[in-house]
Amino acid sequence: MEQIQRIKFLIEKKPTIVLVGEKTEILRKFIEHLIFKELGQKKDIIILEGSEEKLQDFKFYLQKTEFGVIILKDEVKNFEGLLNFLKDLPPKINLIFNFEEKKLRKLKDLINLHSLSFGTDEKADVFVSSLKFNFGMNFKISFGGATVPFWLEGVFGREYILSLLASVSFGVLYGINLVEISQYFKEFEAVPGKKRLIEGMSGSFLFDDSKSFETKEQKEALEILKEIQWAKRKICVLDGEIEEEILELVLKNCDLIFLFGKNYTLEEKEKILFFDKIEDGIEKLKETLRENDLVLILGSQKMNLDSLIDNIRKIW
Template sequence: MKKLIKLKLKILSGLILKKYQPKVIAVTGSVGKTGSREAVYTVLSGKYTVRRSCKDKSSDLEVFLTIIGFAGGDRGLTSLTQAVFKAVSILIFKDNDYPQILILEINADKQGTINKILKNIRPYIGIITFAGRIYSDYFKNIEEATKEKSMLFSALNKNDWAVFNADDKNILKFKKNIKAQTLSYGFNKSCDITANNIRFTYVEDDDDIENLRGLSLKINYQGATVPIFLPNSLSIGQVYAALSAIAVGIIYGLNLVEIAERLRVFETPKGRSVLLSGIKESVIIDDSYEAFLESVEASLDVLTKIPIKKSHRRIAVIGDMSAPGADIIKNHQIIGKKIAALEVDLLFLVGEKSRDIARAAKKAGMKENSIKHYAFAKMAGEDIKNIIKSGDLILVSGSSKVKMETVVKNIMANPEKAK
């Protein structure tokens, strides 16, 4: 029954696109899709009526529901039936508030996914954030995963736009096959839009950890340079998200100053290296949404690059990571070895797989009394909040399966604000 309703939603969403003809911006990639989606929405929503995918899961069903404008419900039979009725309603009656632009996040986790979703959808802009990593057992290698993502650009014609992260060599491999107009971004000087001079920003330049507010950087495009501030952002991933949004803003005719002003209110998606205030005047790097080898390595780099006073501590709270089957043990061992080599004072681990992090950290020289393991996130959160001291800088990261957001909520200064 659910499959039948899903088919109806697919057909109806295609009819809605034909009736209202919004410009479609499709975003895909191994990582960074949601950040890019939110940054693009932030840049465009001040000038246009824009709707973007709202659910964290970027499945084909969520794409259809975004087109229809159905955000509520639990995706059960009842709510999906309601979505069908809404779709029929806006086909029969004109919706004067239907958006001018749709931003659709697409998860290319299986071969054929892109073509399947885009069968009834014509993107005006396609964005590929990153293609050089496998997060699905459905792909044999990076080449297969990259080829699937490249199908987004194959759906574009010469009047459309392909926007991509040119720092990713895997994306560059299929650049010559792109028929659309292109706009690249990254740190390499060969990119159309580049970022440099990235630094942590503090209130009134007081570099005490409690005054940390986000990232500042400079953007360069066709000889023009503009400063950008990204509030509560701490990672390179958020810089890439902003760069993709700047590219889209340029395509829509916005100048760099306008774009910079709009990015000042950019909200980094929850759980993706977000800066939060912790209890007892501590500071949290909330990276609890999902974790895989590269993301945890990047988060650890952030943890150790933020300056702190000698009397303060760096604490890593790491849960089980996600990885294709064969890489699970190896990836956890890599993280353990890396932590031991960094200036991390305390290491708290959650989940069975994270025991490999502990073993590797000990083997690499980290003191055993600096490491503690917990079976569940709730236990860790309740214990850690009693250990935290003023000035501590705390990274929380782990796969969604171990629910590391529970730890974050336990140690937030304002847990009532947790989403």
């Protein structure tokens, strides 16, 4: 099967994008959205993805394609291995890398590939500025002296920003105008469970972060929650076995807390409601929701808190 795929590729030589990293789901969705808006179908461009350990699997495609792009969004573990891999590629390949990863900055002077960097620093080739949170994120992206406003509705967080910047970098390399790119992404939809805003019952809104399990991801969600000004009340739904550091932030930033599962260290407090099981608290949560309440659902690997969403989201 692999041999047949390679023969087909040699005939068609479609443009090829390689996404390198452990977490490329959001990046891939941005890239696919951009390609679909520009070309009408994703099959005109091949998208490959995998960890840096699998780079050699992509070498054939990158060496034979007429237009290739490698996107490095995350930290690299084996810099020397990556460098040797990139040195073996033909000059027609383009490299897009995250400027915030300091190791990756060195690549520009060590390889013979055209490269673009992206990040929050103005020294990056493609950078973001003026970030604000509302019912999504609005900000500006700059490239080559041009600055264009962008709006992502119902989307929050650093992972989306970096993935968007990488996708914009691909877009300009592919010859798409920055203004066009900004228009394309107005209709982008967030990944379920990853810092998305959706409408809830009774005029409320749900900040769905139910698939983010790392402490740094949960801290970011609470920092974003703190910055959102339009919410009348901020409610948090979480697992009782959450880390103490996260729990302290929840207590500080939320008006009401629905805590599911056992927590033997937390004292009874007026704004905390305890429930042993998810189904025990669903009706109480429904009764509680009011217009412009914002409900943050934090991820838990032990409890399926994302199952709450279908019970409290707006029914059309």
